[in-house]
Amino acid sequence: MKFTKEHEWLRVEGDLVVVGITEHAATALGDVVFVELPEIETQVAEGDEVSVIESVKAASDILAPVDGEIVAVNEKLTDNPSLVNEDPLGAGWFFKMKLDDLSVLDQFMDEDEYNELIA
Amino acid sequence: MAEELLYLGLNDLHVALGGKMVPFAGYSMPVQYPAGVMKEHLHTRAAAGLFDVSHMGQVILRPKGAYADTARAFEALMPVDVLGVKPGRQRYGLFTNAEGGILDDLMFANRGDHIFVVVNAACKHADIAHMTAHLSGVCEVIPVTDRALLALQGPQAETALARLVPEVAAMKFMDVGVFGDIWVSRSGYTGEDGFEISLPMTQAEGFARKLLDMPEVLPIGLGARDSLRLEAGLCLYGHDIDTTTSPVEAGLTWAIQKARRTGGEREGGFPGAARILRELAEGPARCRVGLRPEGRAPMREHTALFAGDTALGEITSGGFGPSVEAPIAMGYVPAAHAEIGTKLEGEVRGKRMPVTVAAMPFQPTTYKR
Numbered sequence: 381m382k383f384t385k386e387h388e389w390l391r392v393e394g395d396l397v398v399v400g401i402t403e404h405a406a407t408a409l410g411d412v413v414f415v416e417l418p419e420i421e422t423q424v425a426e427g428d429e430v431s432v433i434e435s436v437k438a439a440s441d442i443l444a445p446v447d448g449e450i451v452a453v454n455e456k457l458t459d460n461p462s463l464v465n466e467d468p469l470g471a472g473w474f475f476k477m478k479l480d481d482l483s484v485l486d487q488f489m490d491e492d493e494y495n496e497l498i499a
Numbered sequence: 500m501a502e503e504l505l506y507l508g509l510n511d512l513h514v515a516l517g518g519k520m521v522p523f524a525g526y527s528m529p530v531q532y533p534a535g536v537m538k539e540h541l542h543t544r545a546a547a548g549l550f551d552v553s554h555m556g557q558v559i560l561r562p563k564g565a566y567a568d569t570a571r572a573f574e575a576l577m578p579v580d581v582l583g584v585k586p587g588r589q590r591y592g593l594f595t596n597a598e599g600g601i602l603d604d605l606m607f608a609n610r611g612d613h614i615f616v617v618v619n620a621a622c623k624h625a626d627i628a629h630m631t632a633h634l635s636g637v638c639e640v641i642p643v644t645d646r647a648l649l650a651l652q653g654p655q656a657e658t659a660l661a662r663l664v665p666e667v668a669a670m671k672f673m674d675v676g677v678f679g680d681i682w683v684s685r686s687g688y689t690g691e692d693g694f695e696i697s698l699p700m701t702q703a704e705g706f707a708r709k710l711l712d713m714p715e716v717l718p719i720g721l722g723a724r725d726s727l728r729l730e731a732g733l734c735l736y737g738h739d740i741d742t743t744t745s746p747v748e749a750g751l752t753w754a755i756q757k758a759r760r761t762g763g764e765r766e767g768g769f770p771g772a773a774r775i776l777r778e779l780a781e782g783p784a785r786c787r788v789g790l791r792p793e794g795r796a797p798m799r800e801h802t803a804l805f806a807g808d809t810a811l812g813e814i815t816s817g818g819f820g821p822s823v824e825a826p827i828a829m830g831y832v833p834a835a836h837a838e839i840g841t842k843l844e845g846e847v848r849g850k851r852m853p854v855t856v857a858a859m860p861f862q863p864t865t866y867k868r
Contacts, residue, residue, distance in 0.1 A: 410535055410536055410722070411535055411536055411537035411821075413795065413797065413819040413826075414795040414796045414797060414819070432848065434797050436535075436536040436540075436726060436818065436819055436821070437536065437722060438799075439797075439799065461795070
């Protein structure tokens with residue numbers, strides 16, 4: 381699993397990348413009450429605001445970590461946004477992307493480096 | 500340069516409880532504890548929540564002569580019947596300005612030989628100056644700075660507090676009582692039955708710990724305090740009401756008793772009376788309304804409101820109501836769009852989303868009348 385400075389995690393699943401937010405981010409946001417998911421089959425560029433999380437406290441954007449195509453979204457978050465708090469690294473995933481070249485993930489932090497960032 | 504942050508007398512307790520401290524109205528305040536906003540909110544509605552609101556201003560108006568002279572002078576600052584408040588009773592009040600806007604909202608109590616006032620933290624210095632300027636002829640304006648103010652709110656607040664102060668069980672909504680060093684009112688800011696408790700700072704931590712040791716009681720931060728008051732349809736000064744909103748626009752006409760209205764025994768005679776009495780008679784141009792966004796996405800403060808292409812106003816408080824289990828908001832719209840059930844739109848992240856004018860409170864209140 382890889383981690384971004386924006387507190388997103390990326391997990392390779394076959395030729396796709398699954399994207400979610402870290403436990404640290406979920407805790408900082410507080411109880412999530414609404415998630416706006418991106419549309420599937422859209423091309424996105426790194427840094428695009430593709431998703432929105434609303435917690436009891438505030439709204440936050442989820443940015444596309446890399447260039448690619450959104451190919452799947454976690455529809456369960458629409459009815460049960462609290463999955464983001466309950467299982468941020470698992471059932472609380474946001475979307476899956478198809479990349480041209482998975483090697484772009486090498487630029488991101490591994491778990492130890494990320495833990496150092498948030499320490 | 501920013502002013503130095505002030506610390507509550509119970510700061511060490513908040514930190515020990517795991518409170519996440521944030522600056523609010525010049526004070527370092529707990530926005531939430533480890534349970535989190537959602538659980539704290541729901542716990543308050545199900546059992547009892549303890550809030551530290553010691554940042555608020557506590558003030559005593561001590562008459563130099565007759566109580567009625569002080570009550571009459573205080574009444575001249577508000578569109579409120581002060582003389583009619585009986586000993587042992589509290590009432591909601593509003594300081595108005597000459598334009599009919601609201602300088603602050605407050606609670607005041609007739610405590611027999613004096614008046615006890617509780618005002619908002621952010622306004623307290625201005626309020627004390629305002630009262631000193633206008634009331635010094637008839638009373639001493641005494642800021643109370645050596646006392647904490649706690650709120651215990653929720654259906655089990657009475658059970659919990661009565662273990663320490665048995666007399667509170669007999670109190671009704673908006674009653675006040677002085678029990679030794681402890682001053683209690685049966686009121687609050689959550690829509691729940693509950694109490695506000697003023698006590699010497701030296702006793703506050705021990706008292707708070709005794710309450711927190713009870714199975715019914717959890718500490719509650721500012722985050723849940725905001726969602727609780729929003730569900731109860733209660734205004735937050737500086738957001739839902741301010742110097743540009745009149746009490747009539749704000750829907751606070753229930754706070755303007757008959758005695759101060761046109762034809763009443765002591766009609767007018769408060770700052771902004773011309774506008775406020777006219778709006779009472781003719782209706783205000785705009786109104787504070789409750790709003791229910793469709794779906795689950797909250798509409799937050801400053802969300803612009805529209806009817807078709809016409810900009811109407813904006814949301815002044817908005818978020819997710821944990822007990823209502825839906826987004827809720829309040830804001831100002833022209834009177835023609837204020838009827839309950841009116842369909843409007845709010846602009847969220849560049850998109851117009853449907854929102855409906857709704858009755859408040861969003862959550863039924865449970866005051867013990």
